[in-house]
Amino acid sequence: MLAKRIIPCLDVKKGRVVKGVGFKGLRDAGDPVELALAYYEQGADELVFLDITASYERRRTLIDLVERVSEVLFIPFTVGGGIRTVSDIRSVLSAGADKVSINTAAVKNPAIIEEASRRFGSQCIVVSIDVKRVYVAEDETPAGKEVLETRRGRCWWDVYIYGGRQPVGMDALRWAERAVELGAGELLVSSLDFDGTKQGYDIELLRELSRRVSVPIIASSGAGNPRHMLEALTVGGADAALAASIFHYGQYTVEEVKRYLAEHGVPVRL
Amino acid sequence: MVRIAIVDYGVGNLKSIRNGLRKVGAEAFVTGSVEGLKDVDAVVLPGVGAFGEAIRNLADMSGVLRSLVDAGRPLLGICLGLQLLFTASTEGGFHRGLGFFRGLIVKLPSRVKIPHIGWNTLEILNPGCVLLEDIPDGSYVYFVHSYYAKVEEGVNVDAETVYGVRFPSVVSKEPVFATQFHPERSGKVGLRVLENFVNYVRR
Numbered sequence: 001m002l003a004k005r006i007i008p009c010l011d012v013k014k015g016r017v018v019k020g021v022g023f024k025g026l027r028d029a030g031d032p033v034e035l036a037l038a039y040y041e042q043g044a045d046e047l048v049f050l051d052i053t054a055s056y057e058r059r060r061t062l063i064d065l066v067e068r069v070s071e072v073l074f075i076p077f078t079v080g081g082g083i084r085t086v087s088d089i090r091s092v093l094s095a096g097a098d099k100v101s102i103n104t105a106a107v108k109n110p111a112i113i114e115e116a117s118r119r120f121g122s123q124c125i126v127v128s129i130d131v132k133r134v135y136v137a138e139d140e141t142p143a144g145k146e147v148l149e150t151r152r153g154r155c156w157w158d159v160y161i162y163g164g165r166q167p168v169g170m171d172a173l174r175w176a177e178r179a180v181e182l183g184a185g186e187l188l189v190s191s192l193d194f195d196g197t198k199q200g201y202d203i204e205l206l207r208e209l210s211r212r213v214s215v216p217i218i219a220s221s222g223a224g225n226p227r228h229m230l231e232a233l234t235v236g237g238a239d240a241a242l243a244a245s246i247f248h249y250g251q252y253t254v255e256e257v258k259r260y261l262a263e264h265g266v267p268v269r270l
Numbered sequence: 271m272v273r274i275a276i277v278d279y280g281v282g283n284l285k286s287i288r289n290g291l292r293k294v295g296a297e298a299f300v301t302g303s304v305e306g307l308k309d310v311d312a313v314v315l316p317g318v319g320a321f322g323e324a325i326r327n328l329a330d331m332s333g334v335l336r337s338l339v340d341a342g343r344p345l346l347g348i349c350l351g352l353q354l355l356f357t358a359s360t361e362g363g364f365h366r367g368l369g370f371f372r373g374l375i376v377k378l379p380s381r382v383k384i385p386h387i388g389w390n391t392l393e394i395l396n397p398g399c400v401l402l403e404d405i406p407d408g409s410y411v412y413f414v415h416s417y418y419a420k421v422e423e424g425v426n427v428d429a430e431t432v433y434g435v436r437f438p439s440v441v442s443k444e445p446v447f448a449t450q451f452h453p454e455r456s457g458k459v460g461l462r463v464l465e466n467f468v469n470y471v472r473r
Binding site: 001002003005040045067070071072074075076093094095096097098120121122123124185186214215216239240269 | 283285286289290293318319320383384385386387388389390391410412414415416432433452454455456457458460461
């Protein structure tokens with residue numbers, strides 16, 4: 001039976017992990033390779049490296065990182081952050097990454113999804129979508145927006161680019177469907193409303209998305225405990241749950257989360 | 271040390287399979303030419319991309335692959351590499367394959383999400399298979415594919431996996447072996463599969 005996946009996410013800047021790390025026994029907690037291996041040992045199903053370096057030296061350090069990770073890590077990993085062109089995608093994949101995630105570049109130039117998935121296969125093209133709810137009045141239905149009744153009120157979901165800094169004014173559900181039509185192999189969905197809150201994922205968004213698209217959905221943003229991941233993978237219908245801080249700060253190990261999921265009937269690889 | 275050539279037919283990540291084979295003690299290298307296949311102990315046909323393009327890019331090498339196998343050199347197909355070993359595929363039209371195994375490559379049923387991405391279980395039918403030594407039944411391995419092999423007679427199905435349909439995840443006809451999953455991405459279980467292959471090459 002296909003297992004649901006648990007994916008730790010590492011934010012990397014200039015080749016170093018930037019978020020605080022609660023692992024014990026690491027010689028260098030900021031070394032992405034050492035942290036990746038620790039997650040591998042804990043039973044992570046995949047890893048995501050998000051490069052947040054904002055400078056010209058980004059590309060070289062990123063390729064170097066991908067090559068080093070690929071030498072020691074024998075589970076799939078995805079690289080995202082600042083990938084703009086098909087040539088960027090090619091260099092990351094040929095350095096040893098299994099997938100790339102694209103966000104801003106895909107919104108600004110959707111044809112990149114089509115071209116990249118044709119060249120490299122849709123299985124390695126993850127379209128990452130950052131969203132934020134826009135609440136509307138009872139009698140209001142903005143044109144071109146999919147308005148849903150949620151527990152917190154009527155809303156639609158706007159797409160954000162540039163690391164969540166800039167709203168696009170584009171309906172996220174429709175964008176997700178279009179990205180899949182263009183060749184996205186998976187969707188990585190992050191909610192700016194829930195990110196960092198530790199109050200759980202945006203389950204209503206995930207449920208609606210998994211009803212609409214046929215590719216796997218990776219839920220991101222908001223995990224504070226294993227129950228949140230359980231909700232995303234069951235009620236939300238997500239295929240994978242990504243989390244950063246609950247793992248980095250050592251609150252839970254990947255194995256603890258997976259044991260919890262297994263006890264609640266979710267198929268996981270233990 | 272055994273020398274294993276990884277066939278480069280133009281697309282995808284070949285580093286991870288090379289690193290995996292090195293990790294389990296083989297001298298592995300990537301080659302895209304017929305000359306590169308001289309004096310090798312075994313060949314790995316990796317797998318990323320579309321069938322039609324892959325088989326076109328392999329056209330020059332198919333004869334050499336056949337002679338290597340006829341001479342008893344082990345061949346391991348991975349993912350698309352498994353599919354290329356069959357008679358033909360229906361991916362994007364109709365394409366003839368390398369024909370080491372009899373059978374047709376067809377698309378997974380539309381009632382499940384496609385591609386089949388992620389960790390799924392092996393149901394081991396032939397525990398005596400060289401590749402499966404010390405691999406427990408029910409082990410999870412990593413898959414990424416949209417098509418699968420409908421096997422005809424003369425091919426051993428050593429393990430199966432269920433995803434919308436029951437399909438062969440390990441097939442063999444010595445000295446040719448193939449996995450629909452990615453051993454180089456399947457953690458410790460996958461490394462053991464690669465080690466089993468390397469041990470077979472070394473025998």
